[in-house]
Amino acid sequence: xxxxxxxxxxxxxxxxxxxxxxxxxxxxxxxxxxxxxxxxxxxxxxxxxxxxxxxxxxxxxxxxxxxxxxxxxxxxxxxxxxxxxxxxxxxxxxxxxxxxxxxxxxxxxxxxxx
Amino acid sequence: xxxxxxxxxxxxxxxxxxxxxxxxxxxxxxxxxxxxxxxxxxxxxxxxxxxxxxxxxxxxxxxxxxxxxxxxxxxxxxxxxxxxxxxxxxxxxxxxxxxxxxxxxxxxxxx
Numbered sequence: 001x002x003x004x005x006x007x008x009x010x011x012x013x014x015x016x017x018x019x020x021x022x023x024x025x026x027x028x029x030x031x032x033x034x035x036x037x038x039x040x041x042x043x044x045x046x047x048x049x050x051x052x053x054x055x056x057x058x059x060x061x062x063x064x065x066x067x068x069x070x071x072x073x074x075x076x077x078x079x080x081x082x083x084x085x086x087x088x089x090x091x092x093x094x095x096x097x098x099x100x101x102x103x104x105x106x107x108x109x110x111x112x113x114x
Numbered sequence: 115x116x117x118x119x120x121x122x123x124x125x126x127x128x129x130x131x132x133x134x135x136x137x138x139x140x141x142x143x144x145x146x147x148x149x150x151x152x153x154x155x156x157x158x159x160x161x162x163x164x165x166x167x168x169x170x171x172x173x174x175x176x177x178x179x180x181x182x183x184x185x186x187x188x189x190x191x192x193x194x195x196x197x198x199x200x201x202x203x204x205x206x207x208x209x210x211x212x213x214x215x216x217x218x219x220x221x222x223x224x225x
Contacts, residue, residue, distance in 0.1 A: 004157075031211055040123070042203060042215040043158070050211065058212075090157050094211060101146055101207045105157030 003027045004106035006091050012112045019078040021089055021109050029095030032074035033103060034058075034066060037088040046089075049074055081113040124220045127198075133191040135219045137204035140185060146207035149178060149189045152218070153200045161189070161202075191221075199223045 007022045023032065031050050035043040035058075045058030049068040063085060065077045078085055088110050092103040127133045139147075145166040150158035164171045164178045164187075171178050177190040187204050201220050205213040 035215075040217055042217040043205075044215075045212065048212065092157075101211050101213060102148065102160055102163060103213060105150075105159070107155075107157050 004091060004093055004104055006089075006106040006109050008109060009107065010110045012114065013081055014114050015082055017081050017113075019081050019111065021076045021091075021111070023074045023076070023091030023106060025072050025074075025091075025093045025104075025106075027093050027095060027104060028071070029093040029104075030071065031094040031103075032068065033092040033094070034064075034074065034076045035090045035092065036060060037090060037108075043090065046076065078111075078113075081111075083113045085111065086113045087111060122219055123217065124222070126222045126224060127194045128224050129194060129196060131194055133189075133194045133198065133221060135189045135191075135202050135204075135221065137187040137189075137216050138185060139187060139204075139206050141206060141208055141214075142182075142185065144206040144208060147178070147180065147187050148205045148207075148213065149176075149187075150203045150205060150215075151198075151200045152203065158203060194221075194223050196223050196225065 004025045033048040034046040037043050044060050046064050047066040048056050067075045088108050090108050091106040094103045148163045149161040151161050152158045162173045162176050162178050164180050175192045179188045201218045203215050203218045205215045208214045
């Protein structure tokens with residue numbers, strides 16, 4: 001969905017490196033989310049934000065941090081990447097223009113930690 | 115903890131047949147459910163949703179059924195087409211504005 005963009009789309013890094021994944025949206029939504037997807041496990045919530053400067057932990061926030069400096073942008077950081085953080089990462093948005101809690105997803109970032 | 119789950123990880127369907135994808139949930143307080151479709155290399159896309167005060171909702175070629183008595187959700191796809199090949203996720207609204215996702219069912223359409 002072009003309304004939610006993620007950069008980079010693919011990234012290979014080494015253990016111990018700091019990585020930042022960026023998410024931008026043009027939907028004007030207040031709510032933004034970061035999920036992680038692993039084979040056979042579906043999507044798990046890392047962090048979410050309901051407004052600028054609002055940050056909330058999801059079910060698997062350890063090892064991650066986020067920043068919401070503007071309504072349209074929500075970045076995810078891995079302070080010191082480790083191999084078990086190899087996964088597909090999705091950003092999503094939600095807002096009043098959608099259904100009750102419909103979330104709109106970006107195309108994903110494939111992260112490999114060696 | 116409470117979670118959403120799908121009955122089968124894979125489903126193979128003949129083109130033109132109807133598909134039924136099942137999902138069991140355990141949170142009786144969930145008030146809203148969504149089905150998402152994820153094609154290879156893409157993010158999940160919304161298919162259809164249903165609120166807990168409904169039993170059935172229809173869209174274009176898709177129908178979602180909700181049975182709150184047994185906490186079961188299903189997605190029916192009519193006249194399955196090759197473009198329906200994807201991973202399908204059910205998700206439940208576990209509290210305000212947070213979704214919990216099942217593991218997904220991979221649907222393969224045979225020509």
